[in-house]
Amino acid sequence: MSVSGAPGPAGPVRAAIVGTGNIARYHVEALRALGRQVEVVAGVDVDEERLAAFADRHELPALFTDLGTMLREARPDLVHVCTPPGLHREQALACLRAGATALVEKPPALSLAEMDELAAAEGAEGPWFATVFQHRFGSGARRLQEVMATGVLGRPLVAICHTTWFREQEYFDVPWRGRWDTEGGGPTMGHGIHQIDLLVALLGEWTSVSALARQQARVMDTEDLSLAHVTFASGAVASVVNSVLSPREESYVRIDFEHATVELTHLYGYGDDDWRVTPAPGREEAVVNAWKAGESGVSSGHRAQFAHVVRALGEHRPPPVTSSDSARTMRLVAGIYASAFERRTITPADLAAGSPFHGRMDGSGPRW
Numbered sequence: 178m179s180v181s182g183a184p185g186p187a188g189p190v191r192a193a194i195v196g197t198g199n200i201a202r203y204h205v206e207a208l209r210a211l212g213r214q215v216e217v218v219a220g221v222d223v224d225e226e227r228l229a230a231f232a233d234r235h236e237l238p239a240l241f242t243d244l245g246t247m248l249r250e251a252r253p254d255l256v257h258v259c260t261p262p263g264l265h266r267e268q269a270l271a272c273l274r275a276g277a278t279a280l281v282e283k284p285p286a287l288s289l290a291e292m293d294e295l296a297a298a299e300g301a302e303g304p305w306f307a308t309v310f311q312h313r314f315g316s317g318a319r320r321l322q323e324v325m326a327t328g329v330l331g332r333p334l335v336a337i338c339h340t341t342w343f344r345e346q347e348y349f350d351v352p353w354r355g356r357w358d359t360e361g362g363g364p365t366m367g368h369g370i371h372q373i374d375l376l377v378a379l380l381g382e383w384t385s386v387s388a389l390a391r392q393q394a395r396v397m398d399t400e401d402l403s404l405a406h407v408t409f410a411s412g413a414v415a416s417v418v419n420s421v422l423s424p425r426e427e428s429y430v431r432i433d434f435e436h437a438t439v440e441l442t443h444l445y446g447y448g449d450d451d452w453r454v455t456p457a458p459g460r461e462e463a464v465v466n467a468w469k470a471g472e473s474g475v476s477s478g479h480r481a482q483f484a485h486v487v488r489a490l491g492e493h494r495p496p497p498v499t500s501s502d503s504a505r506t507m508r509l510v511a512g513i514y515a516s517a518f519e520r521r522t523i524t525p526a527d528l529a530a531g532s533p534f535h536g537r538m539d540g541s542g543p544r545w
């Protein structure tokens with residue numbers, strides 16, 4: 178594939194990685210697992226020692242300490258942006274302007290305003306912007322979407338989306354963590370966002386949110402806990418909890434449909450066995466048969482998403498999770514903060530361009 182950002186059918190997707198810290202390993206390993214569909218052509222980091230160690234371990238062919246130089250010299254089709262969140266906007270824009278599709282780690286940017294800017298920089302035929310939200314891509318989530326579409330589960334009525342994780346105070350010693358200006362938020366934006374994205378992928382547009390956020394135990398700028406209830410256009414309602422204070426860690430999503438309860442219990446990724454389906458009385462056969470017939474065998478994770486990203490690029494389609502899908506998830510995150518800090522129910526209209534929570538997740542400033 179030679180034309181940056183709009184790869185043709187011939188040859189592998191040429192991918193580069195920017196930011197060779199903790200998460201980058203998952204990227205390079207997942208890309209290599211895709212075999213000859215992808216060639217990892219370069220790595221970039223401002224920390225030369227870290228870059229060299231990473232390159233040694235993963236046999237990167239070309240190393241750069243500057244993104245712009247890499248974009249000019251290596252001319253990748255696809256750039257995996259694995260840097261701290263405060264850099265995502267600027268680096269993704271640089272990739273898009275150089276003609277490379279940007280696949281950016283969560284959170285995709287710091288605000289809805291930044292999301293608008295990124296979407297505006299895409300081309301109709303590429304390059305595109307996409308976010309790493311890997312939990313959409315395990316077979317369990319895809320199977321649930323298929324089964325929901327058949328109608329056998331009935332309407333979604335009530336959902337639970339709880340990300341109750343544990344992070345000691347030292348975790349927030351890393352300079353970019355726990356700050357509005359570099360991470361964009363606390364566990365709502367940084368941790369629970371994975372499951373919030375999955376919830377939104379399953380339940381669609383939300384219409385109102387009412388929330389609170391607290392600094393309960395950690396010393397940092399952002400919240401360490403948020404609780405929300407969300408109403409969806411379908412009429413479903415959901416409880417959303419995001420915590421970094423919970424010694425027994427768990428990621429839990431539950432949707433009670435008219436004809437079955439579907440539950441997912443995991444921590445940082447799930448397989449098929451982490452899903453449980455409980456049919457309502459009289460619905461056993463229909464629900465169980467539909468569930469058994471769906472996709473299976475794929476764990477949620479970077480590899481699962483990248484397979485879809487690479488396929489989409491090969492077919493000249495925007496890769497998932499697209500800029501508009503990402504913006505929808507970010508809008509719910511912004512809605513949670515807006516409701517918590519303004520102490521009122523928020524609708525998507527309250528987050529329009531020009532409103533405080535469109536520009537920053539904490540609105541106009543400190544809230545505690």
Ligand SMILES: NC(=O)c1ccc[n+]([C@@H]2O[C@H](COP(=O)([O-])OP(=O)(O)OC[C@H]3O[C@@H](n4cnc5c(N)ncnc54)[C@H](O)[C@@H]3O)[C@@H](O)[C@H]2O)c1
Pocket residue numbers: 195196197198199200201221222223224227244259260261262264282283284309311367
């Ligand atoms: N999808 C997931 O499950 C998941 C899990 C963990 C982290 N993340 C996300 O991945 C991103 C990175 O997190 P991490 O834990 O790997 O962080 P990290 O601090 O370990 O790594 C970031 C790397 O970026 C480098 N860097 C900083 N400025 C740079 C610049 N201007 N140009 C190039 N490189 C630069 C740093 O030197 C460092 O090596 C964050 O957005 C985080 O939220 C996602």
